[in-house]
Amino acid sequence: xxxIEILGLIAAALTTSAFIPQVxxxxxxxxxxxISMTMYLVFLVGIILWLFYGIAIxxxxxxxxxxxxxxxxxxxxxxxxxxx
Amino acid sequence: xxxIEILGLIAAALTTSAFIPQVxxxxxxxxxxxISMTMYLVFLVGIILWLFYGIAIxxxxxxxxxxxxxxxxxxxxxxxxxxx
Numbered sequence: 001x002x003x004i005e006i007l008g009l010i011a012a013a014l015t016t017s018a019f020i021p022q023v024x025x026x027x028x029x030x031x032x033x034x035i036s037m038t039m040y041l042v043f044l045v046g047i048i049l050w051l052f053y054g055i056a057i058x059x060x061x062x063x064x065x066x067x068x069x070x071x072x073x074x075x076x077x078x079x080x081x082x083x084x
Numbered sequence: 085x086x087x088i089e090i091l092g093l094i095a096a097a098l099t100t101s102a103f104i105p106q107v108x109x110x111x112x113x114x115x116x117x118x119i120s121m122t123m124y125l126v127f128l129v130g131i132i133l134w135l136f137y138g139i140a141i142x143x144x145x146x147x148x149x150x151x152x153x154x155x156x157x158x159x160x161x162x163x164x165x166x167x168x
Contacts, residue, residue, distance in 0.1 A: 016130075018126035036109045039109075050095040
């Protein structure tokens with residue numbers, strides 16, 4: 001694997017795993033008032049497009065990162081709907 | 085510009101601009117209780133690495149998107165510090 005792809009995978013691991021504490025916080029405290037629903041809806045559409053982009057340019061980092069982030073963003077959107 | 089780079093730029097525009105409503109909401113309502121600081125700190129380190137990755141693979145979409153997102157993430161982190 002080229003060195004640059006290792007950098008990409010570390011970046012991917014960070015920007016994807018970053019959403020885990022937000023998912024945890026939203027579901028644990030059942031409070032999402034301060035979280036912007038608009039942000040997560042626009043973000044979700046964006047990362048779906050990033051997933052396609054990553055597949056198209058054959059960037060493993062971009063594709064995997066966005067695939068997982070889609071799941072985490074959905075978990076935040078569902079929390080936002082449940083705990084208004 | 086290749087068609088795929090146009091897809092990348094649309095994806096970039098969406099995932100970057102997605103943070104604008106969150107910045108607006110945090111600064112307008114001066115309330116950030118439900119926002120995870122851990123998320124934004126890990127995310128910030130990640131997008132700094134993505135910026136280097138984008139420059140290295142010569143992906144305009146990845147580089148520009150992450151450069152702007154760094155500024156927006158910092159605005160949320162500063163709001164989180166000011167309005168605990």
